[in-house]
Amino acid sequence: MPANLSLADSARRTLPATVVSPSSAPQRCDHGGKRTAGRVLPRNWRASIEQTKRAAAAWASLAVGVVSATAQPPGGGALPAPDLEDLGRINVFIASKRAEPAWSVGAALALVTSEDIRLSGVRTLGDALRLAPGLSVAQVDARDWMIGARGFDQQFANKLLVMADGRTIYTPLFGGVMWDAQDVVLEDLAQIEVVRGPGATLWGANAVNGVINLVTKPASETLGNFASVIAGGAERSGTVRLGAAAGGGWAYRVYARAARYGATRTAGGADAGDAWVRRQAGFRADRAAIGAPRLTLQGDVNASSGNFVAEGAEFAPPQFAFVDSAMGVRTSGANLLGRWADTRADGSGARVQAFVDTTWRSQAVIAERRDTADLDFQRTDTAGRHTWSWGAGYRVSRDRTTGRHGLSFTPAAFTAKLFSAFAQDQIALVRDRLDLVAGTKIEHNDFAGFEVQPGVRLVWRPAETSVIWAAVSRAVRSPTRTETGVRFDAAAFPAGALGAGSPPTVIRWSGEPGVRSEALIAYEAGGRVRPTPATSVDVTVFVHDYGHLIDIGPAQAPSSQLLGATFFLLSPWTYRNSLRGASFGAEASLVWQPAPAHRWSAGYTFTRVEQSGAPGGVNEAYFEGSTPENAAFVRARFTLAPAFAFEATVRTASSRSGVGVPSATVLDARVAWCVRPDFELELRGENLADPAHAEFREGLSNRIFQIRRSVLLRATLRR
Numbered sequence: 001m002p003a004n005l006s007l008a009d010s011a012r013r014t015l016p017a018t019v020v021s022p023s024s025a026p027q028r029c030d031h032g033g034k035r036t037a038g039r040v041l042p043r044n045w046r047a048s049i050e051q052t053k054r055a056a057a058a059w060a061s062l063a064v065g066v067v068s069a070t071a072q073p074p075g076g077g078a079l080p081a082p083d084l085e086d087l088g089r090i091n092v093f094i095a096s097k098r099a100e101p102a103w104s105v106g107a108a109l110a111l112v113t114s115e116d117i118r119l120s121g122v123r124t125l126g127d128a129l130r131l132a133p134g135l136s137v138a139q140v141d142a143r144d145w146m147i148g149a150r151g152f153d154q155q156f157a158n159k160l161l162v163m164a165d166g167r168t169i170y171t172p173l174f175g176g177v178m179w180d181a182q183d184v185v186l187e188d189l190a191q192i193e194v195v196r197g198p199g200a201t202l203w204g205a206n207a208v209n210g211v212i213n214l215v216t217k218p219a220s221e222t223l224g225n226f227a228s229v230i231a232g233g234a235e236r237s238g239t240v241r242l243g244a245a246a247g248g249g250w251a252y253r254v255y256a257r258a259a260r261y262g263a264t265r266t267a268g269g270a271d272a273g274d275a276w277v278r279r280q281a282g283f284r285a286d287r288a289a290i291g292a293p294r295l296t297l298q299g300d301v302n303a304s305s306g307n308f309v310a311e312g313a314e315f316a317p318p319q320f321a322f323v324d325s326a327m328g329v330r331t332s333g334a335n336l337l338g339r340w341a342d343t344r345a346d347g348s349g350a351r352v353q354a355f356v357d358t359t360w361r362s363q364a365v366i367a368e369r370r371d372t373a374d375l376d377f378q379r380t381d382t383a384g385r386h387t388w389s390w391g392a393g394y395r396v397s398r399d400r401t402t403g404r405h406g407l408s409f410t411p412a413a414f415t416a417k418l419f420s421a422f423a424q425d426q427i428a429l430v431r432d433r434l435d436l437v438a439g440t441k442i443e444h445n446d447f448a449g450f451e452v453q454p455g456v457r458l459v460w461r462p463a464e465t466s467v468i469w470a471a472v473s474r475a476v477r478s479p480t481r482t483e484t485g486v487r488f489d490a491a492a493f494p495a496g497a498l499g500a501g502s503p504p505t506v507i508r509w510s511g512e513p514g515v516r517s518e519a520l521i522a523y524e525a526g527g528r529v530r531p532t533p534a535t536s537v538d539v540t541v542f543v544h545d546y547g548h549l550i551d552i553g554p555a556q557a558p559s560s561q562l563l564g565a566t567f568f569l570l571s572p573w574t575y576r577n578s579l580r581g582a583s584f585g586a587e588a589s590l591v592w593q594p595a596p597a598h599r600w601s602a603g604y605t606f607t608r609v610e611q612s613g614a615p616g617g618v619n620e621a622y623f624e625g626s627t628p629e630n631a632a633f634v635r636a637r638f639t640l641a642p643a644f645a646f647e648a649t650v651r652t653a654s655s656r657s658g659v660g661v662p663s664a665t666v667l668d669a670r671v672a673w674c675v676r677p678d679f680e681l682e683l684r685g686e687n688l689a690d691p692a693h694a695e696f697r698e699g700l701s702n703r704i705f706q707i708r709r710s711v712l713l714r715a716t717l718r719r
Contacts, residue, residue: 084536084593087113094193094213096426096437097202097389098347098380106435106459106469108526108540108587110134112192114217119637120647121670121684123230123237123712125182129212130651132194133538133589133603136627138661138695141705142261143180143276143306143329146696149196149210150544151583151609153627153656155699159208159477159518161199165216165298166376167337167355170206172397172416172447173368175480178361181304181331183280185239185255187226187716190217196587197542198522200475201439201455204420208475208520209544218286218296219243219251225719232712234262234686249289256281265692265706272705276306294343299336305329308364308701333359343380347387350379365407365488372397385428389439392421399481406489410511414481419444435459447479448517465530472524476517483550483575485511490573504568506561509552512575521545526587536591542584549579553617579613581623597639604632625658643674659697660704665689678718686710 088103090113095105102111110132122128126145130137136153138146148157158175161168164184169177192214199211222243230237237259245251263275282300306329335357343349357372378391395418401409424439440454455473462468491507498505526540555574560567585607593599609623633651640646648669655663667689672682687693692706 083533083596084530084591085533087111088530088536090191092191092193093215094195094199094211096424097378097391098387100347103528103530104459104461104467106437106457106467107471108134108196108524108542110194110196110589112194114187114189114191117186117189117192119645119670119672120635120649121672121682121714122186123235123684123714125184125186125214126179128186128189128192129194132192133601133633134196134540134587134605135194135210136605136607136631138656139707140696140698141272141308142264142274143304143308144698145179147177147179147212148627149194150542150585151607151627152209152581152623153696154623155696158480159206160210160212161203161207162212162214163203164214165337166213166339166353167335167357167374171359171370172478172480173370173399174482175206175477178331178359180276180278180329181302181333181359181361183257183259183278183302184214184216185241185257187228187239188216188222188241188253188255190215190221196540197471197524198453198455198473198475198520200453201441201473202422202424204422204441204443204453205445205451205476205478205517208477208518216284216298218288219253219284220245220286220288222253223251226717228714228716230259230712230714232684232710234708234710235712236260248287249292250285250287252283252285254281254283262708262710265708267694267704267706269692269706272308274306274308274705276304278302278304294339294341296339296341297337299334301332301334303330303332305331308698327364329361329363331359331361331363333357346382348380348382350377352377365403365405367402367404369400370397385431387426387428388423389426390421390423392419394419401481403487406508408487409481409485410487411485414485416446416481418446433461445478447484448476451476451478451517466528468525468527470525471522473522475520475522477520478517479515479550481511483511483515484513487511504566505558505571506568507571507573510555510572510574515550515575516548516577518549518577519547521547534593538587538589540587542586544583546581546583548577549581549611549613549619550575551578551614551617551619552576553578553614573618576614576617578617579611579619581609581611583607583609583627599637601635601637602633604630606630622658626656628653628656628663630654640671645672645674646670656696661694661696664693664695666693680716682714682716684712684714686712 089101090111091099092102092105092109092111093099095107095109102109112128112131116131117128120131126137126139129135129147134149136148140146140155146153146155146157148160152159156174156176161170162177163169169182171178194210194212196210199207203211223245224243226241228239237257239257241253241255243253258279261276264272266272280300280302284298287295308327308329335355337355339351339353341351353376355374360369372395374395376393380389396415398415400413403409420441420443422439422441424437427436429436437457437459440452443451453474453476455471457469457471459467459469486509488509489506490509493505495504496502523543524540528538530536552573552575555572558569558571561570587605589603591599591601606629607627608629609627611621611624631653633649635649637647650665650667652665653663655661666687668686669688670682670684672680674680687707687709692708694704694706697704
């Protein structure tokens with residue numbers, strides 16, 4: 001899969017001199033200190049006290065919470081957040097595989113900056129992704145998350161491609177992301193780039209309903225020492241990081257972190273026993289010498305463990321039923337990535353990226369070891385009105401599986417190879433006003449053979465403060481190891497359970513090597529406008545038409561089998577392309593920033609999913625009710641006083657009837673005190689609206705866990 005994140009490290013430096021990119025600004029906690037050349041000047045504390053008094057008077061008189069620009073300390077610093085025009089100039093890479101200002105992107109783009117992450121006080125990667133409008137994010141239990149877009153939500157959401165600095169973390173075992181094994185130092189994230197809707201023309205198979213890329217900062221932007229400690233009912237964690245410059249244009253950082261997440265509750269209010277412990281360490285080194293290609297080397301090692309209550313199938317007579325058992329989950333992994341880039345100011349040039357990734361996981365019904373190696377090349381050239389991007393890649397991923405509790409894979413070990421190539425041309429039909437973007441991705445994989453995923457997009461910029469776009473594209477989701485090679489005794493019923501006189505019965509799921517890729521034809525249109533300097537509005541409408549959706553259904557009539565001295569009925573079910581589907585809806589977001597210290601954000605998403613096809617399958621009507629039809633949020637961020645910042649978010653979603661989760665309204669809030677420019681204390685409350693609430697259903701046990709209310713205290717030192 002072609003990678004371009006080398007450009008992410010350098011293109012931020014191409015911003016106009018008057019722009020401070022949130023990803024490159026020094027992450028001091030000063031909510032009111034003056035900034036000069038990236039340094040914080042000493043405060044005039046007496047003046048700050050007087051300003052605090054004036055700020056309190058302003059709050060009492062305004063009542064609506066608007067802090068005027070005059071209620072700031074000398075220098076007018078306020079919250080270290082750029083205005084909307086500056087935010088629109090931040091370069092993003094996910095939409096075209098080259099640097100382009102976020103405001104000009106002709107796609108359903110959501111950008112979460114490093115300042116968004118810091119000022120919101122989020123503590124996990126799942127929480128950070130909640131900040132991206134339009135994403136569907138739900139916490140499943142203490143360790144896992146459901147993250148999707150535009151419908152077809154499930155715990156192992158398999159239509160969303162996720163990358164970390166261009167390294168894909170989408171697993172071909174089941175088609176999705178093991179979120180409980182993903183971690184990152186949030187303070188080291190430059191930005192999270194999200195494109196809702198298909199991105200397969202550039203990124204290939206599995207970029208169906210959206211693409212996420214986690215972009216970390218170059219080492220030159222994390223110089224110095226950093227330490228953070230969190231303590232509270234839901235979490236105890238600590239992070240340390242050291243960054244320094246070296247000769248020859250090199251800079252590096254090393255980090256280590258450990259966290260323990262408290263258990264959720266069962267539906268009856270008992271401790272679910274699913275507490276989770278995670279440990280991770282890593283490094284990054286960058287060379288950015290003037291006139292020389294940019295080099296990056298980075299890597300991580302991680303391990304995590306915990307427990308959850310699962311249902312295991314036991315078939316030894318006389319037991320023919322699922323039984324509850326506490327099962328341990330253990331994961332570990334390591335990755336190493338290298339990147340070389342030689343790019344010019346206009347974005348043209350070449351880059352090469354390679355990574356190796358190894359993961360090991362043991363839980364409930366399976367243990368898996370997976371080793372992946374990936375090599376990628378991309379080049380961009382400009383000629384007249386044309387901007388060409390093209391590239392090729394090769395990936396090999398080998399797994400070794402050990403099944404238990406009635407699960408196995410055929411074969412037990414498998415090596416999957418992926419060849420890919422892409423080409424895209426952006427044609428300036430009217431310079432700086434109207435672009436036509438056309439391209440395609442061609443891939444060959446060992447599950448479905450050749451896949452072609454074309455797309456065409458029209459982008460119109462009638463003014464500097466508005467962009468309107470429309471697109472038609474095709475994307476596919478490749479079959480997985482599970483869908484092509486699993487054998488799983490998924491359900492067991494003792495004698496009489498299915499009716500008087502019924503024999504013991506086992507339902508067995510079997511993979512089908514001939515299963516085809518799921519296919520999507522997507523129609524999208526949207527617009528982004530800034531009607532005033534303080535206001536930004538983004539609206540998208542979409543219609544997705546899915547074919548060959550994979551379900552699991554009866555393959556033939558049950559047959560009599562012998563287990564020991566006991567006869568039972570075996571009902572074979574198989575994976576099949578038996579469903580069609582559609583999702584349609586609208587996504588809207590609004591940002592209002594009347595003053596540097598005061599920002600309101602709001603978003604609304606409407607999604608409806610429809611299914612049709614062969615009856616009697618596992619997913620016959622599941623997806624129609626697994627995604628909330630309506631979801632919305634409102635977020636307020638402002639300075640309470642020169643040294644204090646506040647943010648609160650209210651989010652709500654309608655019920656997920658397909659997984660038995662009722663509607664919920666959730667309140668999160670954070671208050672931070674900048675004790676010194678390099679030391680911050682913060683208090684964050686999560687799920688404050690009720691003692692506990694459910695967000696999704698656990699996929700392996702079919703249980704619903706309650707996410708507890710939590711209050712956490714964090715201390716952060718940056719030097």
